Amino acid sequence: xxxxxxxxxxxxxxxxxxxxxxxxxxxxxxxxxxxxxxxxxxxxxxxxxxxxxxxxxxxxxxxxxxxxxxxxxxxxxxxxxxxxxxxxxxxxxxxxxxxxxxxxxxxxxxxxxxxxxxxxxxxxxxxxxxxxxxxxxxxxxxxxxxxxxxxxxxxxxxxxxxxxxxxxxxxxxxxxxxxxxxxxxxxxxxxxxxxxxxxxxxxxxxxxxxxxxxxxxxxxxxxxxxxxxxxxxxxxxxxxxxxxxxxxxxxxxxxxxxxxxxxxxxxxxxx
Amino acid sequence: xxxxxxxxxxxxxxxxxxxxxxxxxxxxxxxxxxxxxxxxxxxxxxxxxxxxxxxxxxxxxxxxxxxxxxxxxxxxxxxxxxxxxxxxxxxxxxxxxxxxxxxxxxxxxxxxxxxxxxxxxxxxxxxxxxxxxxxxxxxxxxxxxxxxxxxxxxxxxxxxxxxxxxxxxxxxxxxxxxxxxxxxxxxxxxxxxxxxxxxxxxxxxxxxxxxxxxxxxxxxxxxxxxxxxxxxxxxxxxxxxxxxxxxxxxxxxxxxxxxxxxxxxxxxxxx
Numbered sequence: 356x357x358x359x360x361x362x363x364x365x366x367x368x369x370x371x372x373x374x375x376x377x378x379x380x381x382x383x384x385x386x387x388x389x390x391x392x393x394x395x396x397x398x399x400x401x402x403x404x405x406x407x408x409x410x411x412x413x414x415x416x417x418x419x420x421x422x423x424x425x426x427x428x429x430x431x432x433x434x435x436x437x438x439x440x441x442x443x444x445x446x447x448x449x450x451x452x453x454x455x456x457x458x459x460x461x462x463x464x465x466x467x468x469x470x471x472x473x474x475x476x477x478x479x480x481x482x483x484x485x486x487x488x489x490x491x492x493x494x495x496x497x498x499x500x501x502x503x504x505x506x507x508x509x510x511x512x513x514x515x516x517x518x519x520x521x522x523x524x525x526x527x528x529x530x531x532x533x534x535x536x537x538x539x540x541x542x543x544x545x546x547x548x549x550x551x552x553x554x555x556x557x558x559x560x561x562x563x564x565x566x567x568x569x570x571x572x573x574x575x576x577x578x579x580x581x582x583x584x585x586x587x588x589x590x591x592x593x594x595x596x597x598x599x600x601x602x603x604x605x606x607x608x609x610x611x612x613x614x615x616x617x618x619x620x621x622x623x624x625x626x
Numbered sequence: 627x628x629x630x631x632x633x634x635x636x637x638x639x640x641x642x643x644x645x646x647x648x649x650x651x652x653x654x655x656x657x658x659x660x661x662x663x664x665x666x667x668x669x670x671x672x673x674x675x676x677x678x679x680x681x682x683x684x685x686x687x688x689x690x691x692x693x694x695x696x697x698x699x700x701x702x703x704x705x706x707x708x709x710x711x712x713x714x715x716x717x718x719x720x721x722x723x724x725x726x727x728x729x730x731x732x733x734x735x736x737x738x739x740x741x742x743x744x745x746x747x748x749x750x751x752x753x754x755x756x757x758x759x760x761x762x763x764x765x766x767x768x769x770x771x772x773x774x775x776x777x778x779x780x781x782x783x784x785x786x787x788x789x790x791x792x793x794x795x796x797x798x799x800x801x802x803x804x805x806x807x808x809x810x811x812x813x814x815x816x817x818x819x820x821x822x823x824x825x826x827x828x829x830x831x832x833x834x835x836x837x838x839x840x841x842x843x844x845x846x847x848x849x850x851x852x853x854x855x856x857x858x859x860x861x862x863x864x865x866x867x868x869x870x871x872x873x874x875x876x877x878x879x880x881x882x883x884x885x886x887x888x889x890x891x892x893x894x895x896x897x
Contacts, residue, residue: 599746
């Protein structure tokens, strides 16, 4: 039955596990199939055409797993490939940008919103375009923070270097007197303590994973595709590579033990 | 004529340009064809099987460009895929590890050598195995420094955070009283000033690009394949992706202007 199919979630790597964590807590009875393209990670430092090509392959993998909806749990991919994905695939596709933009608009009191993300997400102005479409009066300040991804993957959560780097990246946004900051990359919630400390405790952080999970719930409700089950949902994890230290980092991101992870051959993804 | 064919050089991305710089200065009349797999970079955080698969595809691309020898200008790939590449391709294949190991042995006075590299290079113990094969009396201390690659690519050469991170990574090696440190990743020469300062001015740094360039010269001399030309060699650059800020970073690595860069479709690499 259509309602009992799993929700598909994909990401360039393991950052999307922070989104799976949010979806599983918002929709605990839904089955989830996750695909992380760890053989080609990261996407955030690559070109638009490459990101679109990879995203289509990732979505196709999930479609073949018979999913009822696809969550693009990668801000870079959401900011670049969403339109193309919606054109090619006939299931609801939920990205990170629209939900995050709406949530930020609900939070801001002074109409000054900051957005941080990968170089690709920021150079595409994905969040500022979306936010200004919803409310042209708001001012949006964007800043790429490329080093936050490797720092999170290294598991350096509160190291002195993280403070130095956050200080360098965020001082500009602090000067702009923003009152809301969108964490526009799924890796960033891992560093949220340091980010909060450096940007100031009066600034509200928006975790794009939380708003996206809410959006998935809303969408399934709207089209009547939520599961009827009352038992806890199953989660299946697929990745295109399993490097050294993978399990350790995946568990940091997911916030609990990861049991079965299956490796997919890259050839299987290609057209 | 065989002698007038170009030397092929490949790397996971742009780090290998520091090696091209060394080859071009050691062998200024040789033509060079460079391939950087920027669509799938980095290799250093990926698994052995994935690194071998990608390396074979990269080498095949160069073979199709009719090269007379291949330089594996990537320590990760050299440490994992060299044997397989030599099995599959019938041209001289020069890696980074053997030349770097020999050079380090020539430099050390106290028989205590440090090696830094990516997680993949270090976990494969490539350098320590090679060094101990040549001289079992020497002690080798290895340390993975995953954040050095993104720092170099971000162009943060002397930022305070680089000192903090270098301090964290290198303190262990300093305590071991090494007198020689192999920079076992082609990105690291970009950060050599900070590395030298943190490890101490009495420690000799070994740039694996320099020793590899010497080794290419030696090999071409040995088999009589050096060019007869007296004019400056041509350089052709191919990459699998051209992301934002690419030219800027490539020029930092190469140490001069990069003119023509050609993009290769990923499909063209696949078997």
